[in-house]
Amino acid sequence: MIKIWLAEIPPRGRLYLGLLLAALLAAPLFIDGYALSVLVLVFYFAYLGQAWNIMMGFAGQLSLGHALYFGLGAYTGAALYVHFGLSPWLGMLAGGAVAAAAGAAIGALGFRFKIGGVYFAILTIAFAEFTRILFDHWLWVGGSGGFFLPVTGGRGGNDLLGLRGSPTMFYYVWLAATIGVLILCRALLSSRLGYFWLAIREDQEAAQALGINTFRYKIFAVMLSAALTAFGGVLYAFYNNNLFPSAIFSITRSIDMLLGAIIGGVGTLMGPIIGAFILTPLGEALTVLLEPLRDLGIKLDGIKQVFYGLCVVVIVVFQRRGVWPWLWRKLGLDGGAK
Amino acid sequence: MSGLVVRGISKRFRGLQAVKAVSFDVPERGLIGLIGPNGAGKTTTFNLIAGVFTPDEGEITFNGRRLNGMRPDQVCAAGIARTFQIVRPFGELTVEDNVLVGCLHAEPDVTAARRSAVAILERLGLAAKRNQVAASLTLPDRKRLEVARALGTKPKLLLLDEVMAGLRPTEVDLMVGFFREINRDTGITILLIEHVMRAVMALAQHVVVLNHGEKIAEGTPEQVVRDPAVLECYLGEEAV
Incomplete structure (x- = not known):
């Protein structure tokens, strides 16, 4: 299986991949806590970008409301843990199921009534927004005052099964999740299902004429994308230990999730990961660089978003397909950028 | 009847x-x-x-x-398989993958379906272009691709x-x-x-x-x- 998986990667690509992986595995030994927290953020975005990419990049269905699935996962996992002491890994299954069900419902609504493209995207925003309002008023999970996970364990006491531990542990968890989804996506893209998704993305009517039940396959793409996003939500909840509806379900979160994929290359395997590696450190660096200004009393709230917006403009103008297809050629890995 | x-x-x-x-x-x-x-x-x-x-x-x-x-x-x-008068290739996919999608209807196994796709492309004289993206084909070739893709579904009736x-x-x-x-x-x-x-x-x-x-x-x-x-x-x- 692994052999087949590696076979299609050119030798030089395998070398780069191996070196990168070794560097990432060893990274926590050499970097300080701040750099590690940035790397955690990188993989947080890489993972979520990949999940979003399944729906948009593979099946061609635009979602601007992925914060919904993220939040449903985060709250489900956290609530089951706080109220019933359920393990976060089981909470992940529950959260994934809840998000997949929500995704199926929204997808069914949109696809049944032939709401496509931008209109479907608006529908996804609407659902994320009124779920935010629901959670703002749902006191069982803290309402707008926030929902908090008890901080136990602490440094040194890494408990992987309970997802309680140091940032280093979470770094490896996010890294593993990102690699896991990368392998999953690669398997999907070379499967019957993956080809059907690509056909739907390219031309729905032609796909249907070739016998593809487009409704069913689109729903499945939404469900899978939603479930994976929800897994990320649970990880986030246990890493962050606090959840506020206004932040969890916000449109900003939905947009942040897809920026990496757009910068890196929508529909490509590595795009969301590359995009996260470019955007997150740059955004953090900007914050650090502008700190002196803030000390002088010049407020620059939202400057990161402005910067991300500029990045998108640059990409759309100069490399519409994203950085990865371009990088792939520059690295001499030609032979079908995927 | x-x-x-x-x-x-x-x-x-x-x-x-x-x-x-x-x-x-x-x-x-x-x-x-x-x-x-x-x-x-x-x-x-x-x-x-x-x-x-x-x-x-x-x-x-x-x-x-x-x-x-x-x-x-x-x-x-x-x-029943059909072609479109105004061609509708899967533009970003290769010619071979276009036909593969059709073949996957009749043949769920990707490797076997790919073999059928190549065979169809050979018969229609598109084999040399099979690794190009479909968007790069000329109109007559796109028409041929429509036929190849439809044939991939192994129809009894071809429109x-x-x-x-x-x-x-x-x-x-x-x-x-x-x-x-x-x-x-x-x-x-x-x-x-x-x-x-x-x-x-x-x-x-x-x-x-x-x-x-x-x-x-x-x-x-x-x-x-x-x-x-x-x-x-x-x-x-x-x-x-």
């Missing part, structure tokens, strides 16, 4: 009667032509058969199964919508030869819409003529081209 049976189908779009009480048969293993001037309702008839539209009246059956109300993918599953438009006469002859060959070898039934009379005359055993949504004549190609009603709609009244 085996084959495709179309009985009294009509389709109206707002004020426009696109197809009006059209009936014809496409017997199994047949090679049938559907001709008529622009706007005659040929493509609408195809779309009614392929499940894109549902007829307002009338009935379409294929090997005894009623097709009315089926979705396009269900019609495909019933053994061809002007696949020879824009081809040079020698290419038309090659395509005609190809369709005749697969009809003879695999027994596939073909219903073709075609403006290229050279192809219709050479290929069709039986021709149905539509004008303003109605059937005005049918018969062998020789009969049809001598029919006064057909001459009138193609050449104008004075010519008759």
Whole structure:
């Protein structure tokens, strides 16, 4: 299986991949806590970008409301843990199921009534927004005052099964999740299902004429994308230990999730990961660089978003397909950028 | 009754009667032509058969199964594949992957389906271009790709919508030869819409003529081209 998986990667690509992986595995030994927290953020975005990419990049269905699935996962996992002491890994299954069900419902609504493209995207925003309002008023999970996970364990006491531990542990968890989804996506893209998704993305009517039940396959793409996003939500909840509806379900979160994929290359395997590696450190660096200004009393709230917006403009103008297809050629890995 | 049976189908779009009480048969293993001037309702008839539209009246059956109300993918599953007059390639996919998608309908295993796809591309003379993205093909090649993709689904009935438009006469002859060959070898039934009379005359055993949504004549190609009603709609009244 692994052999087949590696076979299609050119030798030089395998070398780069191996070196990168070794560097990432060893990274926590050499970097300080701040750099590690940035790397955690990188993989947080890489993972979520990949999940979003399944729906948009593979099946061609635009979602601007992925914060919904993220939040449903985060709250489900956290609530089951706080109220019933359920393990976060089981909470992940529950959260994934809840998000997949929500995704199926929204997808069914949109696809049944032939709401496509931008209109479907608006529908996804609407659902994320009124779920935010629901959670703002749902006191069982803290309402707008926030929902908090008890901080136990602490440094040194890494408990992987309970997802309680140091940032280093979470770094490896996010890294593993990102690699896991990368392998999953690669398997999907070379499967019957993956080809059907690509056909739907390219031309729905032609796909249907070739016998593809487009409704069913689109729903499945939404469900899978939603479930994976929800897994990320649970990880986030246990890493962050606090959840506020206004932040969890916000449109900003939905947009942040897809920026990496757009910068890196929508529909490509590595795009969301590359995009996260470019955007997150740059955004953090900007914050650090502008700190002196803030000390002088010049407020620059939202400057990161402005910067991300500029990045998108640059990409759309100069490399519409994203950085990865371009990088792939520059690295001499030609032979079908995927 | 085996084959495709179309009985009294009509389709109206707002004020426009696109197809009006059209009936014809496409017997199994047949090679049938559907001709008529622009706007005659040929493509609408195809779309009614392929499940894109549902007829307002009338009935379409294929090997005894009623097709009315089926979705396009269900019609495909019933053994009918179609090409699009305005080609619809999966632009960002390679030529081979385009055909592969069709083949995956009949052959769920990707490796086996890929083998079938390559074989079809070889027969249609597209094998050399199989690693190009479909968006880079010329129009005649895209027409060929439409045919290849439809054939990938292993249909019993193939609906061809002007696949020879824009081809040079020698290419038309090659395509005609190809369709005749697969009809003879695999027994596939073909219903073709075609403006290229050279192809219709050479290929069709039986021709149905539509004008303003109605059937005005049918018969062998020789009969049809001598029919006064057909001459009138193609050449104008004075010519008759």
